[in-house]
Amino acid sequence: MAEVVIVKNSRAAGELVADAILSLVASKKNAVLGLATGSTPLPVYQALAERAVGTDFSQVSGFALDEYVGLPASHPESYRSVITREVVEPVGLVPERIRVPNGATETIETAGADYERAIEEAGGVDLQILGIGTDGHIGFNEPGSSFASLTRVKTLTERTRADNARFFDSPDDVPMHCITQGLGTILRARHLVLLAFGEGKADAVAAAIEGPLASILPGSAVQLHPHATIVLDEAAASKLK
Ligand code: F6R
Numbered sequence: 632m633a634e635v636v637i638v639k640n641s642r643a644a645g646e647l648v649a650d651a652i653l654s655l656v657a658s659k660k661n662a663v664l665g666l667a668t669g670s671t672p673l674p675v676y677q678a679l680a681e682r683a684v685g686t687d688f689s690q691v692s693g694f695a696l697d698e699y700v701g702l703p704a705s706h707p708e709s710y711r712s713v714i715t716r717e718v719v720e721p722v723g724l725v726p727e728r729i730r731v732p733n734g735a736t737e738t739i740e741t742a743g744a745d746y747e748r749a750i751e752e753a754g755g756v757d758l759q760i761l762g763i764g765t766d767g768h769i770g771f772n773e774p775g776s777s778f779a780s781l782t783r784v785k786t787l788t789e790r791t792r793a794d795n796a797r798f799f800d801s802p803d804d805v806p807m808h809c810i811t812q813g814l815g816t817i818l819r820a821r822h823l824v825l826l827a828f829g830e831g832k833a834d835a836v837a838a839a840i841e842g843p844l845a846s847i848l849p850g851s852a853v854q855l856h857p858h859a860t861i862v863l864d865e866a867a868a869s870k871l872k
Pocket residue numbers: 666667668669670671672696697761762763764765768769770771
């Protein structure tokens with residue numbers, strides 16, 4: 632059973648999760664963080680940047696959940712750019728220790744296996760930050776993803792492309808494909824911390840926490856994890872029974 636924590640607002644959620652990360656790093660200098668992109672984790676990264684003074688991140692490494700396929704890494708909306716801008720620079724992580732799946736089309740066939748190997752070699756993810764899509768995806772594991780899946784290429788749903796169009800000049804610029812850690816990859820992390828804010832996430836949250844375990848509800852995979860913490864504001868929690 633996942634632990635559900637309902638907080639006042641996203642800022643309070645960010646502070647809570649930033650403190651969990653800081654206490655992890657205090658007890659394990661070479662902690663491995665699982666980093667999510669999108670809007671949801673931003674308060675965590677902001678709070679972490681504010682509170683990180685004096686913390687030694689020199690041995691901390693990080694793995695992003697996903698990346699668009701075919702978007703140059705230098706594009707401002709590639710997840711490589713986003714992770715650098717929103718997390719690595721403000722928090723003061725070591726750029727060489729932060730990996731993002733490689734979305735370059737030339738090497739896409741081996742990129743998934745390479746990423747799995749890199750996570751394994753780093754000793755596995757200690758704390759994985761997760762957001763959830765309005766269609767219930769975690770990472771970019773869209774409805775219908777296997778609970779055993781590992782890092783691989785997926786097609787984004789129209790709904791996810793529409794949700795993410797806000798980051799691009801035109802909806803047509805949102806890539807069609809992504810490379811994402813699988814649900815099986817995510818479930819191997821030692822601690823999952825899923826955050827969600829706002830009414831728009833309420834259905835996806837209720838399905839993930841209280842719905843049946845089903846590949847059509849990828850977020851429900853968190854029910855299989857022995858140590859999952861779900862941090863919500865009241866609006867995102869409003870459809871829980
Ligand atoms: C991002 C990711 C996605 C997002 C989800 C929610 O790395 O894997 O699962 O967490 O699309 O996005 P936001 O937070 O922008 O609502």
